[in-house]
Amino acid sequence: MKRLIFLVLTLLTAGIIHAQNVVEGVITDGKTQETLIGATVSIKGTTSGVITDMEGRYRLISDQLTATSVLVFSYIGYTSIEQIVGNRSIIDAKLMPEQFMLDELVVVGYGTTKKRNVLGAVSKVDNKELTRIPVPGIDQALQGRVAGVQVTQNTGAPGEGVSVRIRGAGSINSSNNPLYIVDGMPTADALNLLSPGDIENITVLKDASASAIYGSRANNGVVLITTKKGAKGKTLVTYRGQTGFQQATRLTEMVNTTDYITVYNEAATNDNSFLPPTLARSLIKPEDTEGFANVNYVDELLRTAPINSHEISVSGGNETTDYLLSTSLFDQKGIINGTGYTRGTVRLDLNTQANRWLSVGVSMLAGKTSRDIIGSSGDGAGGNGGSVIRYAFFRNPAIPVRFSDGRFVDRPAEFFGRQIFDSFLGDGYNPIGMTEKTEHTRNDDSYLGKAYFTAKLTSKLKFTTNLGLDYRNSETRRFFPTWGTLNRINARNGLDIANERIANMTVNNLLNYETSFGPAHNFSAMLGFEALKNGGKGLYATDSDFPI
Numbered sequence: 001m002k003r004l005i006f007l008v009l010t011l012l013t014a015g016i017i018h019a020q021n022v023v024e025g026v027i028t029d030g031k032t033q034e035t036l037i038g039a040t041v042s043i044k045g046t047t048s049g050v051i052t053d054m055e056g057r058y059r060l061i062s063d064q065l066t067a068t069s070v071l072v073f074s075y076i077g078y079t080s081i082e083q084i085v086g087n088r089s090i091i092d093a094k095l096m097p098e099q100f101m102l103d104e105l106v107v108v109g110y111g112t113t114k115k116r117n118v119l120g121a122v123s124k125v126d127n128k129e130l131t132r133i134p135v136p137g138i139d140q141a142l143q144g145r146v147a148g149v150q151v152t153q154n155t156g157a158p159g160e161g162v163s164v165r166i167r168g169a170g171s172i173n174s175s176n177n178p179l180y181i182v183d184g185m186p187t188a189d190a191l192n193l194l195s196p197g198d199i200e201n202i203t204v205l206k207d208a209s210a211s212a213i214y215g216s217r218a219n220n221g222v223v224l225i226t227t228k229k230g231a232k233g234k235t236l237v238t239y240r241g242q243t244g245f246q247q248a249t250r251l252t253e254m255v256n257t258t259d260y261i262t263v264y265n266e267a268a269t270n271d272n273s274f275l276p277p278t279l280a281r282s283l284i285k286p287e288d289t290e291g292f293a294n295v296n297y298v299d300e301l302l303r304t305a306p307i308n309s310h311e312i313s314v315s316g317g318n319e320t321t322d323y324l325l326s327t328s329l330f331d332q333k334g335i336i337n338g339t340g341y342t343r344g345t346v347r348l349d350l351n352t353q354a355n356r357w358l359s360v361g362v363s364m365l366a367g368k369t370s371r372d373i374i375g376s377s378g379d380g381a382g383g384n385g386g387s388v389i390r391y392a393f394f395r396n397p398a399i400p401v402r403f404s405d406g407r408f409v410d411r412p413a414e415f416f417g418r419q420i421f422d423s424f425l426g427d428g429y430n431p432i433g434m435t436e437k438t439e440h441t442r443n444d445d446s447y448l449g450k451a452y453f454t455a456k457l458t459s460k461l462k463f464t465t466n467l468g469l470d471y472r473n474s475e476t477r478r479f480f481p482t483w484g485t486l487n488r489i490n491a492r493n494g495l496d497i498a499n500e501r502i503a504n505m506t507v508n509n510l511l512n513y514e515t516s517f518g519p520a521h522n523f524s525a526m527l528g529f530e531a532l533k534n535g536g537k538g539l540y541a542t543d544s545d546f547p548i
Helices: 002-020 099-103 208-218 257-272 297-301 388-394 412-416 431-437
Strands: 022-029 040-043 049-051 057-061 070-074 081-084 093-095 105-108 111-114 122-126 149-153 162-166 179-182 185-187 199-205 222-227 233-246 305-317 321-333 340-353 358-372 439-456 461-480 494-517 521-544
Touching (some): 049 057, 081 093, 179 208, 185 439, 185 461, 185 494, 297 388, 388 431
Parallel strands (some): 022 093
Antiparallel strands (some): 022 057, 040 070, 122 199, 199 222, 233 305, 340 358, 494 521
16 A cells, blocks of 8 residues: 555656646737747756747747746847746746847938837848958848848859848849948949948848838838948057858769779660660770779869958047048959959048038048959850859769870860770860860959038038949950860850940938937938939950961
């Protein structure tokens, strides 16, 4: 009887302990009462935790959960709270927005305001987040840092642009790119010129209410970029450098020549059992392998590519004037031999308070970018629709890369001196030759400038005029020399040169009025006029059959 009573008590105790291992509830916004999706609930001092579902509900099951456990409720932009579990199995939580987030200044159309005063969907990314890793452009720096913004690499080549989509695609036939505004001036190509280190912050306007002031240009959202300014005080010299490397990972394992011969002979034997002797494929015998190489063309084509970034700035000012002068150099080699990207910039920002009611300033950015390109559609092979990556994967490892005199091996028969085993050796292009025989470059000279003056008419009324220029001169050169067996690749050598000049000018006049009624009421109004003039011209020339 005593054993039976002990067993019953043990089972009851186990049931009580099991009940303590489960807790659930709902997390809501303490101000709006809306449920919070993706909020975190964790047991303090442990790694156990869950996130809320689409209805703001959570269910936490853990052996580490006891009556003395402390639950931590947290959510980005909200103040975290803690609660002791006790004997409760249902624990709801209300989180309040962090005060500093609400008082944070954000850039909106033609001005700034506190985030608490913005009704539309607005997200902000500061300089610390943008410069965490070395990336070529600020559009890539946005990747994964703003909810609702999708950043996709187009080709992955150094200096190649990315595709930015704010809350998905807005059009089937037209462009889905957002509108980019740098210090109040619209720009088409400054994203490739600006260094992440020159950026103070980026604000993304994601919905119609936030971007409506820009009209139809903002159908796909707006990205507002604020560059760094000088600060009053002693001269400050700042240097920031980053270095790293890139390499391809998880590549397909390539077979060596011996394994390839084994697989080929097995396949030929299987085929020959169904073919008449006149059509039978010859097997590769040991005496046939004289001169065979053992080349991994993927390894020959790819490399570990360094990436370096250097930025230096000088800033300072006094009670009436502030300045910032910065320069940057970014260099990125591509993982494919023969590819790379270099960008150099110089930027000046100067602001002065001419008198108690007038302030003026200028902001100028000049830069040069250069790209070495290996195209994905036949560059170096007469535009035959192939690519160096494709040929690297399909090139037979038995074919050497070069002759002893340094020339590239094209067709195998040229190297081996006889037509042997065409079905085994194949007839694809030499990808290493394609990379070294391709001369494809693009050079851009760009300038982005702005001048402004602001007149403070009264304590609540001010007038601002902005003048902006966005200029770019681009030159693309492609030369495809004749090479290969019997000059079969680019039989007619060719040179293409394309030049494009684009100049966009902007002028706007803004009259702003701001006032407040007590701590909870604000009123602002703006009257503005903006004019834009876009122009450009291009020149394209091509020729072939150059004597070499």
